[in-house]
Structure formats: C-alpha cells, structure tokens
Amino acid sequence: MTTSIEWVAVDWGTSNLRAWGLGAEGDIVASAGSDKGMGKLAPGQFPAALTDVLANLPLPAGPVEVLVCGMAGARQGWMEAPYLDAPADLLDLAGRAVRPPMGDMPLSVSILPGVCQRQGGENVMRGEETQLLGLSELVPGYAGIVCMPGTHSKWAVLNGTHIARFTTAMTGEMFDLLKTHSVLRHSLSGPLDDAERDDGFDSGAREGLNHPEDLLGRLFKVRAGMLLSDRSPPWSAGYLSGLLIGTEIAANRNQFGTDPVPLIGSTVLCRLYARVLDMAGASGRPIDATEAVLAGLRLAHARLHQGKSS
Amino acid sequence: MTTSIEWVAVDWGTSNLRAWGLGAEGDIVASAGSDKGMGKLAPGQFPAALTDVLANLPLPAGPVEVLVCGMAGARQGWMEAPYLDAPADLLDLAGRAVRPPMGDMPLSVSILPGVCQRQGGENVMRGEETQLLGLSELVPGYAGIVCMPGTHSKWAVLNGTHIARFTTAMTGEMFDLLKTHSVLRHSLSGPLDDAERDDGFDSGAREGLNHPEDLLGRLFKVRAGMLLSDRSPPWSAGYLSGLLIGTEIAANRNQFGTDPVPLIGSTVLCRLYARVLDMAGASGRPIDATEAVLAGLRLAHARLHQGKSS
Numbered sequence: 001m002t003t004s005i006e007w008v009a010v011d012w013g014t015s016n017l018r019a020w021g022l023g024a025e026g027d028i029v030a031s032a033g034s035d036k037g038m039g040k041l042a043p044g045q046f047p048a049a050l051t052d053v054l055a056n057l058p059l060p061a062g063p064v065e066v067l068v069c070g071m072a073g074a075r076q077g078w079m080e081a082p083y084l085d086a087p088a089d090l091l092d093l094a095g096r097a098v099r100p101p102m103g104d105m106p107l108s109v110s111i112l113p114g115v116c117q118r119q120g121g122e123n124v125m126r127g128e129e130t131q132l133l134g135l136s137e138l139v140p141g142y143a144g145i146v147c148m149p150g151t152h153s154k155w156a157v158l159n160g161t162h163i164a165r166f167t168t169a170m171t172g173e174m175f176d177l178l179k180t181h182s183v184l185r186h187s188l189s190g191p192l193d194d195a196e197r198d199d200g201f202d203s204g205a206r207e208g209l210n211h212p213e214d215l216l217g218r219l220f221k222v223r224a225g226m227l228l229s230d231r232s233p234p235w236s237a238g239y240l241s242g243l244l245i246g247t248e249i250a251a252n253r254n255q256f257g258t259d260p261v262p263l264i265g266s267t268v269l270c271r272l273y274a275r276v277l278d279m280a281g282a283s284g285r286p287i288d289a290t291e292a293v294l295a296g297l298r299l300a301h302a303r304l305h306q307g308k309s310s
Numbered sequence: 311m312t313t314s315i316e317w318v319a320v321d322w323g324t325s326n327l328r329a330w331g332l333g334a335e336g337d338i339v340a341s342a343g344s345d346k347g348m349g350k351l352a353p354g355q356f357p358a359a360l361t362d363v364l365a366n367l368p369l370p371a372g373p374v375e376v377l378v379c380g381m382a383g384a385r386q387g388w389m390e391a392p393y394l395d396a397p398a399d400l401l402d403l404a405g406r407a408v409r410p411p412m413g414d415m416p417l418s419v420s421i422l423p424g425v426c427q428r429q430g431g432e433n434v435m436r437g438e439e440t441q442l443l444g445l446s447e448l449v450p451g452y453a454g455i456v457c458m459p460g461t462h463s464k465w466a467v468l469n470g471t472h473i474a475r476f477t478t479a480m481t482g483e484m485f486d487l488l489k490t491h492s493v494l495r496h497s498l499s500g501p502l503d504d505a506e507r508d509d510g511f512d513s514g515a516r517e518g519l520n521h522p523e524d525l526l527g528r529l530f531k532v533r534a535g536m537l538l539s540d541r542s543p544p545w546s547a548g549y550l551s552g553l554l555i556g557t558e559i560a561a562n563r564n565q566f567g568t569d570p571v572p573l574i575g576s577t578v579l580c581r582l583y584a585r586v587l588d589m590a591g592a593s594g595r596p597i598d599a600t601e602a603v604l605a606g607l608r609l610a611h612a613r614l615h616q617g618k619s620s
Contacts, residue, residue, distance in 0.1 A: 075537070122534040152493075152530060168530040170492070177487045182480070183462075212523035214561045216554070220462060220478040224432040227385070244526070251524040 005029045005057060007065040009297040010050070012072035013127055014039045017049065018290075019066075021057040026298045032056035038071035038078075046078035047105065054107075066109045067301050069293065070127035073098065073111040083116035083124065090115075090133040090161045090296075094303035112300055115163060123168055127293070128154045131264050134295030136161045138287060139262060145255040147284070149245075149265040149273045151176075155252050161299075169248045172269075175241060184219065184240065187226040190233030200231070200238030205276045208246020215247045241272065249276050260285035264292050315339045315367060317375040319607040320360070322382035323437055324349045327359065328600075329376075331367040336608045342366035348381035348388075356388035357415065364417075376419045377611050379603065380437035383408065383421040393426035393434065400425075400443040400471045400606075404613035422610055425473060433478055437603070438464045441574050444605030446471045448597060449572060455565045457594070459555075459575040459583045461486070465562050471609075479558045482579075485551060494529065494550065497536040500543030510541070510548030515586045518556020525557045551582065559586050570595035574602050 003023035010019045015037040021030045036049040050066070073081030079100040084093055097110040114126030128148050135146060135158065143159040151173050156166035178184050207218050222240055225231035231239075261277055263270040263284040274284030313333035320329045325347040331340045346359040360376070383391030389410040394403055407420040424436030438458050445456060445468065453469040461483050466476035488494050517528050532550055535541035541549075571587055573580040573594040584594030 116534075116538055118538055122531055122538045124534050124537055167527050168534070169526040170529045171526050173492055174526065177491055181487055181491050182483055213557070214522075215525055216479040216481050216484065216558050217477050217561055219480045221432055224426075224434050224478070227434055228426055228428055228432045247523070248526050251527055 003027060003029055004060055005064070007067065007301060008054065008057065008059075009294060009301070010066055010068040010070075010072075011127065011130075011293045011297070012068050012070040012077075013037050014071050017053055019050075019053050019057065020294060021059065022298070028294075030057045038074060038076070041078075043078055046072060046100070047102065047107075050107070050109070051105065063106045063108055066107055067097075067112070067297055067304070068109060069112040069130040069297060069300075073113055074126055079111060081111045081113035084113050084129070086115050086117045086166065087162065087164050088115060090129055090136070090163055091299070091303050093129060093133065094300040097300075097304065110304065115166070117165060120165060121167065123166055125154055125156075125166065125168070128156070128264075129163070130296035130300065131289060131292035132156055132158055132163060132296070133161060133299050134292040134297075135262060135264065135287060137295045137299060138292060139285075142262065144259060144261075145252070146262045146264065147252070147273060148289075149263060149269040153248060155255065157255070167252070169251070171244045171248045175244055178219065178240060179237070184222045184236075187222050187231070187236045188233055188240065193232065193234040196232055197234040197238035200235035200240075201242035201272070201275075202238075202279075204239035204242030204244075205246035205279055206242075208243045208248075209250045209276065209280055212247045212250035215243070218243055242276070245272055245276050246279075249273070249280055253280060256282050258282055262287050264289050313337060313339055314370055315374070317377065317611060318364065318367065318369075319604060319611070320376055320378040320380075320382075321437065321440075321603045321607075322378050322380040322387075323347050324381050327363055329360075329363050329367065330604060331369065332608070338604075340367045348384060348386070351388075353388055356382060356410070357412065360417070360419070361415065373416045373418055376417055377407075377422070377607055377614070378419060379422040379440035379607060379610075383423055384436055389421060391421045391423035394423050394439070396425050396427045396476065397472065397474050398425060400439055400446070400473055401609065401613050403439060403443065404610040407610075407614065420614065425476070427475060430475060431477065433476055435464055435466075435476065435478070438466070438574075439473070440606035440610065441599060441602035442466055442468055442473060442606070443471060443609050444602040444607075445572060445574065445597060447605045447609060448602060449595075452572065454569060454571075455562070456572045456574065457562070457583060458599075459573060459579040463558060465565065467565070477562070479561070481554045481558045485554055488529065488550060489547070494532045494546075497532050497541070497546045498543055498550065503542065503544040506542055507544040507548035510545035510550075511552035511582070511585075512548075512589075514549035514552030514554075515556035515589055516552075518553045518558075519560045519586065519590055522557045522560035525553070528553055552586070555582055555586050556589075559583070559590055563590060566592055568592055572597050574599050 005021035018033040072078045081098040096113045115129040117123040148154040153169040157164040270286035277284040315331035328343040382388045391408040425439040427433040458464040463479040467474040570593045580596035587594040
C-alpha cells in the first residue's frame, strides 16, 4: 500500500519548477516538474503553471497545502516574499512566508523568503537558503563554510541552522557568457574529448588558484593558445572552466582550512569543485542539491505547523 | 597650394577601416574611412572595401602605395601576415609585411604583421604593435610599461622600439558582455547621470584595486545593490566600469612605479584609466591613439623604403 500525499513541496527557480508530493512522514509519494521557471512567467501566470504541474500528482480530494521556495518569491516573481536579513536563524524562514490569494482553487500556498545581507557586502539569495536549512539536517551540527556551485555560486558561513554571512560569485554565468558571446567562443566549440578537457581544466585551475587577481588577463590565453599552440576546443573549454573555478576558490581560500567543505550542487559541478579544492590543499564533501532542498522544505513545513499550533 | 598624396596609411581593425593620404613629409593630405572592418568581410571582399574608401581620397594618377596595419593581416582577415615574435624590435615589422596580389588594380599593398609572445604567457596583438612603434617617436627614448585601454587592453614593456613582453586584459569586452547579456543588464540600463556614475566608478575602482582576486564575487554587488539599496543604473554602470578597470590595474601594479604610464586609447577610456592610476598612487599620460598609429605607419613606411634602397 502506498501512502497518500499530505502536502506538496515546490522548488521554483528561474528556469524550472519541481514539485514533490510528500506523505505524512515526509516521504516522496510522487514528483513532477516543468520548465515554467520564473523567467518565463508573468505574475498572473504562476497559479496556472502550478496547477498544470500538480495535475501530474495523485493529490487527495480537498484543499492541499503547497510550500514553495526559490525565485517565485522574488520581486519579479509570483508574489514578493521580503528577505530574511542575515545574520539569521534559517528556521525563521517559515514565519516570513507569504500566502498568495488563490481564489476558489483548492490550494493553500506559502512562499518562503530568500535571505539578504545588508552589512559587510550587500548580497541576496533565493532558494539556496532552503538548501542550507536542509544541510543542518543532512549534516547535523555542521559549523563552517558551505559552497554552493552554480550559475551564481554561493559561499555561506553556517552554524547549524544559523547563517552568519555569505557571498555570491558569478562563475557559472561568466562561463556561459564567455562561451556564448565573447571572442573566446571561436576557441570553445568542437567535439568533446574528456582527456583533453581534463588536462585543460587542471591547467586553468592551477592558474586561477595561483593568480586569482589576474583573471581578466588569463582569459585571453584561451584565444592566444588556439592561435599559437593549436589548443583544441575541449582543452580550451576545460582551461576556461578551471580558470574560473580556481579563481573563485582562491578568492575564498581564507574561509576554509583542511576540513571537507560541503558542496551543494549538481553532481558534475561538485566533482569539479572538489577537484580544485584538492589542488588547494583542502577537500570537498558533495551533498545532493535535491536532497538538501527537500530536507529544508520539510523543516520549514514542520516549523510552519509548529507555529500554527502554538 | 596643397601637397599631393604620396602614399596611403591604413588602420584596418575588426570594426572599422581608416585611411589617410599622406604627403611627401608624412603630412595628412586627406582622410577617409568606412565600417567595413575585418569582422564584416570575407577575404575576397577586402580589395573592393579598400578601393571604395580610397575613392574618397584625391589620389594621384598611376600606382599608389598602401601600408596597412591591424586585423587585415589576421588568419581570418585579408591575407595572413605571420606574427613577429616578442621580444622583438618593432622596426622589423616592415620587413615582415605581406603583399596581397592586386591583379590589375593600380595599388601596391603591404600588410604589417602583428606581434606574438610564445614564452612566458602566450599572447597576440594586431594593430597595437604599430601604435607602440609610433610611441617611440612621440615619446623618444621611453622605456617602461605602456597601457593601451580597449576591448582587449594591452600592457606592453617597451624600450624605444624594442618590445620585451606584453599581456592582454579582456576588460572592455567583459564590460560589454555583462552590460548586454548578463543578469546585471537589468541594473545597468537607464538615464545618464554623470555625477552618480562618477560616484559609482570611484567606489568600484577602489574595490577592484583593493580586491582584484575577488572580481567574480564583487560583480554580483551590482545586482544586490539595486535590490537592497536602490542603486541607480548610472551608479551601477559606473561601479561595474570602475571595478573592472581597478581590477585590471591592480593586476599590473607591480609593473609600474610612480612615473606616468603612457595610455594609448580613446580619450574617454584614457581619462578613466588615468583616474584609477591616480587612486593607485601613480599617474597616466594620455597619448592620442590615432597619432600613435600614424607615427608607427610612417616609421614602418620609411623602414620599408630604406630596406628597398639598401
């Protein structure tokens, strides 16, 4: 006998929307998703995008509770959920959720806020804070720096459910920009060759780790290497990726020691970051991003109900 | 009485083509140009693009000599002029010019090579080497670092006509990429306000000068500053420009002392770089880029004829 869905957890990012129907014990009963991320929706289109996805889940009759994290709560999203200010206890995310009016739809929706930092370097996150909250359950008692590789990588200092401060590195977006739109694009497109790519990656990562101040200068070596040394596209793509990640990790070098740094992100990215952390004399501890966001949504959901019954 | 055109000097870049009809003393008799840069031409289209521009100059009857520098000599240009290898004497550019076949057209065309660096950091330039050669005439005996701000800024170590080594920083292209294609574009477009822009520029330049290793991290402050502090588009555009230029200058800080650094580039860019050099405890000495390239073409032209008559 399968359990029935008690509530729905949703991670609504810029590019995608993912929904999990969860049972009474927080177990996943069913999941569904779509590419209707915030970037493709006007505010009025969010309710229909959500019901389209929920139609793929075996929902019980009657009203269903939906807890959302991510860009749906941005100013240009469904309904703005004003930031929680760091330093903060991430358990307080639940109490700051906003509830968009649903008319006669049988859905009770709560959208969690992101976290901002106004002092010591303005910064914002939406979605990652829920993964960080989840980390407090996946790695109980963890205190230290956490790295979340991605389009906009986040580095956060965590102590249990408490976030002290964080930064953002535009590493992934920079790679995409350079590969798609820059003069370097001529050196980067071609057949894949993993060995050449790995070789280029290590070469770039070493340069980034050793000369993070010279990123603007080292980038052009992608083009010069093709013109002068017949560097192949996979080597050049690896070099560029390694250079950017090496630069990012070097800039954060004073935030970690030799203890493993939790890495929350895609498997591929976490492997690359772990490789460069090794080169920097440290190590990485990959954490599955989906497990982290689900753990965070479960904690926030429990907190929401604890708050209501108190 | 006006002098007549003895030969034509051409600076053929990626975006534009500029031609000057020069008299016997190297004086400018007339000039013309078009937007038919290398980026818009297939190799076979170069002769017609040149004659279209030359039709606007009062050329003498009979064959005319044309000396070209810049991207026309690139592999993807008109005819490849293989690089001169640094370290090198820039007077040797003339002897390495290539001569594309012109059929029965009454033009005798020579295309100067660029300069490459194979040891100590692969690098290439095409066009800037002729400006550097010109600098040896505009600032006789200059020895030291030269900065050439632009889409791909060059930093070259010069001693008279001798180039020891050089680097390239993708600063200008990075600004354009981020302004046009990145998530930061939302924070950058709006009405101009020079005072706000200057304020943002100084703030970004200070951060770049002090933390060049953290460029990837500081970029996102453009977005966070808009979201959290209502930073205006001109302030944000100034901040981004200052951050990038400050980072570039900090990365080259060990190459200059307190002596003025020659700056060859557009008036606007040279003013910004001079401002940041001041903040870094040094100073800049703006040199007009057109004067520099013309001086270089004149020197190369003289060398070409000196070589022929010897």
